[in-house]
Amino acid sequence: MLSKKTRYALKALVVLGKNFGGVPIQISKIASEEHIPKKFLEQILLDLRNAGLLYSKKGSGGGYGLVKDPAEISVVQILRLTGGPVALLPCVSLNFYQKCDECDNEETCGVRDVFVDVRDATVKILSETSIADVIKREKNLIENYTQ
Amino acid sequence: MLSKKTRYALKALVVLGKNFGGVPIQISKIASEEHIPKKFLEQILLDLRNAGLLYSKKGSGGGYGLVKDPAEISVVQILRLTGGPVALLPCVSLNFYQKCDECDNEETCGVRDVFVDVRDATVKILSETSIADVIKREKNLIENYTQ
DNA sequence: AAAAAGTCTACTAAATCTATATGCTTTGTA
DNA sequence: TACAAAGCATATAGATTTAGTAGACTTTTT
Numbered sequence: 106m107l108s109k110k111t112r113y114a115l116k117a118l119v120v121l122g123k124n125f126g127g128v129p130i131q132i133s134k135i136a137s138e139e140h141i142p143k144k145f146l147e148q149i150l151l152d153l154r155n156a157g158l159l160y161s162k163k164g165s166g167g168g169y170g171l172v173k174d175p176a177e178i179s180v181v182q183i184l185r186l187t188g189g190p191v192a193l194l195p196c197v198s199l200n201f202y203q204k205c206d207e208c209d210n211e212e213t214c215g216v217r218d219v220f221v222d223v224r225d226a227t228v229k230i231l232s233e234t235s236i237a238d239v240i241k242r243e244k245n246l247i248e249n250y251t252q
Numbered sequence: 253m254l255s256k257k258t259r260y261a262l263k264a265l266v267v268l269g270k271n272f273g274g275v276p277i278q279i280s281k282i283a284s285e286e287h288i289p290k291k292f293l294e295q296i297l298l299d300l301r302n303a304g305l306l307y308s309k310k311g312s313g314g315g316y317g318l319v320k321d322p323a324e325i326s327v328v329q330i331l332r333l334t335g336g337p338v339a340l341l342p343c344v345s346l347n348f349y350q351k352c353d354e355c356d357n358e359e360t361c362g363v364r365d366v367f368v369d370v371r372d373a374t375v376k377i378l379s380e381t382s383i384a385d386v387i388k389r390e391k392n393l394i395e396n397y398t399q
Numbered sequence: 400a401a402a403a404a405g406t407c408t409a410c411t412a413a414a415t416c417t418a419t420a421t422g423c424t425t426t427g428t429a
Numbered sequence: 430t431a432c433a434a435a436g437c438a439t440a441t442a443g444a445t446t447t448a449g450t451a452g453a454c455t456t457t458t459t
Contacts, residue, residue, distance in 0.1 A: 107340050107367075109448065115363045116354065131404070140354040145449055151406065164457025165403045180366060193254050207263065207287040213397050215390030216262045219327060219381050220254075226373040234366050243362030250360050256417065278435070292418055298437065311426025312434045 111188035113141045114149050118183060119243070121159070122175030122236040129161070129168030149187065156186050175240065181231035191231065192224040199228070258335035260288045261296050265330060266390070268306070269322035269383040276308070276315030296334065303333050322387065328378035338378065339371040346375070 116139045124130055132150060136143040150169050153159045158178065159169050171178070184191055185200050195203035196211050197220045205211050263286045271277055279297060283290040297316050300306045305325065306316050318325070331338055332347050342350035343358050344367045355361050 106337060106342070108446090112341070112354070112363070119362060129404095133404085140356075142449060144451080147405075148407090148449095154405095161405060162457080163403085163405045163455075165459065167404045167457070169405085190253060194259070195253070207259070209287075210397075213390060213393040215266060215386040215388075215393065216259070218389045218393060219377070219386060223374050223377050226377060227370050230366070230370050230373060239362040239366060241362075242365045243360060246360040246362065246365060250357075255415095280435085289418060291420080294436075295418095295438090301436095308436060309426085310424075310434085310436050311428095313427070314425085314435045316436085 107184065108188045110145075110149055111184055113139070113146055114153060114183050114187045115180065115239070116141065117146060117150060118153070118158075118171070118175075118178065118236050119239055121169060121171050122178075122240050125171050125175050127170075128166070129170045131168040134168075153186065158186070171236075175236035176238075178236045179232050180234045180236070180239065181228060183236075184231065191227055192220065194220045197221050197224050199224070254331065255335045256292075257296055258331055260286070260293055261300060261330050261334045262327065262386070263288065264293060264297060265300070265305075265318070265322070265325065265383050266386055268316060268318045269325075269387050272318050272322050274317075275313070276317045278315040281315075300333065305333070318383075321384070323382050323384035325383045326379050327381045327383070327386065328375060330383075331378065338374055339367065341367045344368050344371050346371070 117135050120135050120139065121130060132147055133143055135141065135150075136146045150159060150161075154161050154169070158172060160172050161167070161169050181191060190198040190201040192198040192201075194205070194217060195201065196205040196208065196214075196217055205214070205217070208214050208217070211217050264282050267282050267286065268277060279294055280290055282288065282297075283293045297306060297308075301308050301316070305319060307319050308314070308316050328338060337345040337348040339345040339348075341352070341364060342348065343352040343355065343361075343364055352358050352361070352364070355364070358364050
């Protein structure tokens with residue numbers, strides 16, 4: 106399961122992605138639109154800023170904006186920045202690997218082998234999907250929904 | 253991430269799967285072989301028994317065994333029995349669905365749409381993989397490893 | 400100067416997960 | 430028949446993680 110932090114980050118990035126190229130958007134605006142606790146969102150956006158994904162502007166008329174084109178930001182990147190492992194087992198994680206306590210030899214673990222496949226399938230989808238793609242999907246869904 | 257409970261269950265089922273058709277295996281044997289805390293494993297196997305997956309025999313010479321052929325037990329089934337959602341978002345889970353607190357309309361949520369795809373890919377792999385398949389994978393890994 | 404907005408750190412509350420403890424029941428066997 | 434082996438069942442404790450809150454500070458604009 107993704108953490109709330111990750112979900113909130115994705116939601117916020119979609120908002121910022123739609124606004125790419127425009128004037129900065131305030132935390133409080135994103136928070137109220139997306140029903141995210143403001144102080145929590147503050148921390149999250151700060152992390153994303155410190156990771157170089159967002160720029161910020163203080164003072165009146167300030168707020169946050171994307172540094173890069175939303176087409177250049179993949180969903181998997183956000184999961185890794187905000188949450189942690191994409192894999193379902195620590196011994197299978199590419200970026201948050203941890204040795205399996207109970208396995209004598211994880212090279213020959215059949216369970217692990219299955220979850221390597223799951224990880225690969227998941228990473229494939231999430232690395233091929235950008236914030237821009239999420240926005241496109243949303244548009245398509247809205248079109249078909251109101252028909 | 254899978255819980256320890258789920259991992260332990262899978263490990264235990266692999267042991268029991270290899271033994272399918274033989275005499276019952278004791279909790280303590282599985283626990284020591286697989287480095288699983290015995291009392292914890294007790295609870296887990298009890299759950300699997302109550303779910304109809306295992307039979308048990310009390311008293312001397314007792315233990316646990318699979319009720320069904322390991323080829324008939326899918327990995328996804330074990331996750332659902334022991335852990336919970338396979339999906340990465342509650343609003344996307346087939347068996348543990350929960351409404352998204354922050355979404356006004358989840359039918360048109362682009363983020364959700366992406367994680368439906370991820371869920372489908374994961375469920376496909378894990379429902380096509382049985383305990384027998386895990387055992388086969390293990391055998392293949394061992395063969396290639398010792399070469 | 401004042402207000403708007405982000406920055407930073409610390410803390411707390413709640414939930415969940417992992418594991419342990421204790422006593423009970425059933426079954427086989429000496 | 431007694432005893433030991435093994436599972437059954439429930440309660441509880443400890444640890445960890447997550448989610449959210451608080452408060453004081455800095456920068457920028459008007």
